[in-house]
Amino acid sequence: xxxxxxxxxxxxxxxxxxxxxxxxxxxxxxxxxxxxxxxxxxxxxxxxxxxxxxxxxxxxxxxxxxxxxxxxxxxxxxxxxxxxxxxxxxxxxxxxxxxxxxxxxxxxxxxxxxxxxxxxxxxxxxxxxxxxxxxxxxxxxxxxxxxxxxxxxxxxxxxxxxxxxxxxxxxxxxxxxxxxxxxxxxxxxxxxxxx
Numbered sequence: 001x002x003x004x005x006x007x008x009x010x011x012x013x014x015x016x017x018x019x020x021x022x023x024x025x026x027x028x029x030x031x032x033x034x035x036x037x038x039x040x041x042x043x044x045x046x047x048x049x050x051x052x053x054x055x056x057x058x059x060x061x062x063x064x065x066x067x068x069x070x071x072x073x074x075x076x077x078x079x080x081x082x083x084x085x086x087x088x089x090x091x092x093x094x095x096x097x098x099x100x101x102x103x104x105x106x107x108x109x110x111x112x113x114x115x116x117x118x119x120x121x122x123x124x125x126x127x128x129x130x131x132x133x134x135x136x137x138x139x140x141x142x143x144x145x146x147x148x149x150x151x152x153x154x155x156x157x158x159x160x161x162x163x164x165x166x167x168x169x170x171x172x173x174x175x176x177x178x179x180x181x182x183x184x185x186x187x188x189x190x191x192x193x194x195x
Contacts (some may be wrong), residue, residue: 061149
């Protein structure tokens with residue numbers, strides 16, 4: 001991704017994140033620390049997902065997961081804007097379709113596991129290969145659990161989506177860090193001016 005694209009992605013994320021935070025602030029004046037944390041995370045997740053909706057499955061899965069909770073409906077709709085209903089429906093439909101496909105794959109795989117046990121019954125043949133395959137499988141499962149919607153992806157899609165998700169997380173972290181730094185500088189200047 002080019003620097004110009006990253007810069008515009010950061011601007012779009014910041015704009016949508018601020019909209020989400022304003023929605024929470026307007027709906028509830030006295031929030032506990034836990035509620036603030038939840039509001040910041042949900043707003044950041046929806047803002048990040050809404051900047052990438054057309055391009056990635058993880059963003060649609062994140063929108064689906066956020067919109068499942070009735071309490072999140074207003075902030076999700078506010079951040080997504082006029083296309084919110086369409087995006088939530090499309091995200092829900094996509095996730096549900098992938099859950100059905102995943103169930104069929106599990107059933108198919110369980111039948112083939114029995115055959116593989118007979119084939120792998122030969123001792124010491126391909127032991128290193130089977131250990132490596134198990135290691136890769138374990139790490140793939142961990143990656144699938146970390147990526148929103150990852151449990152429904154094949155290995156190729158998983159790698160592609162993970163790379164895109166990492167770029168988006170990096171944008172999110174950069175914007176939040178810049179905001180924290182700006183707030184810190186502002187607070188320091190206020191302290192210096194008082195003295």
